Amino acid sequence: MQLLVSDASPYARWVRVVVSHYAIADIREIEVNPLENGEQLIHANPLGKIPCLILNDGEALFDSEVILRYLDNQYCKEKLFNAAELRWRHMTQFSLIKGLLDSAVALRQEQMREEEGVRSPFWTSRFEQALLRGLTQIELSSMTCGSEVTIQKMGLCCLLQYLDFRHPDLDWRRVAPATARWLLEFETLDAIEQTKPNR
Ligand SMILES: N[C@@H](CCC(=O)N[C@@H](CS)C(=O)NCC(=O)O)C(=O)O
Missing domain, CATH: 1.20.1050.10 (Glutathione S-transferase Yfyf (Class Pi); Chain A, domain 2)
Structure with a gap:
């Protein structure tokens, strides 16, 4: 999977922190400048925003909350967004x-x-x-x-x-x-x- 990010973006960093903390090895980070409207980003996310996660079958997930929930579901046993009392x-x-x-x-x-x-x-x-x-x-x-x-x-x-x-x-x-x-x-x-x- 490819994760389109920019180094300074705090939304992208939130996702990158989860990827790093849970040692998710299937993700390759690709640095993009969203303001340059690069082909890959615009094709994956018409909003032209990062982070954007491109799955192995080509489907793109955005925004940061959707990506975080996806990672939680796939890699973190739904621990991050759990159905606890609070x-x-x-x-x-x-x-x-x-x-x-x-x-x-x-x-x-x-x-x-x-x-x-x-x-x-x-x-x-x-x-x-x-x-x-x-x-x-x-x-x-x-x-x-x-x-x-x-x-x-x-x-x-x-x-x-x-x-x-x-x-x-x-x-x-x-x-x-x-x-x-x-x-x-x-x-x-x-x-x-x-x-x-x-x-
Ligand atoms: N709601 C989005 C916001 C993402 C966002 O605004 N990212 C900024 C970088 S920090 C961006 O891509 N800006 C480009 C633009 O607004 O055109 C999310 O949570 O992922």
Whole structure:
């Protein structure tokens, strides 16, 4: 199988962390720049977005959540998206991380619009506020508790390291100091180290 990714994409990294953590050997990563609209990506995903997983029979799976659920089903004994007692809370936590990734990437797009002189102060502030509110909620939740490596923790780590990379001025640690302490420990996980963007 081929996994179309870009080194800096936090969505792709979430998938790559799972591939690495569960030592899934059947996947070959292919680096693409989605903004170049390469033939292989556009053919596999008309949205032109990564990550995109091309199965051995040619069928393409996207977006990141679908790929993560597929890997969970095929390789992780459905441990990551399990039907536990707290299933709905865990799914909402998953959606919160995914939504925060959307805000972080949209904020990045606003930065890029600066070069075109069309950056919107309204949307910039709205994305920043959503990120800070979301991280405040995570700080007060139990998401980072325990030593189990969950799908939420893997996504959260990708989000926080992406914020440090693209939005170092956001100062998220001010609203989430305990989460920042948790990150220091979690980011030493092999799968996190091994998927670090080359910058
Ligand atoms: N909802 C998608 C979002 C993926 C996404 O936006 N990826 C970015 C890279 S971080 C991308 O491919 N952007 C290209 C574009 O928006 O045209 C997912 O979860 O996989």
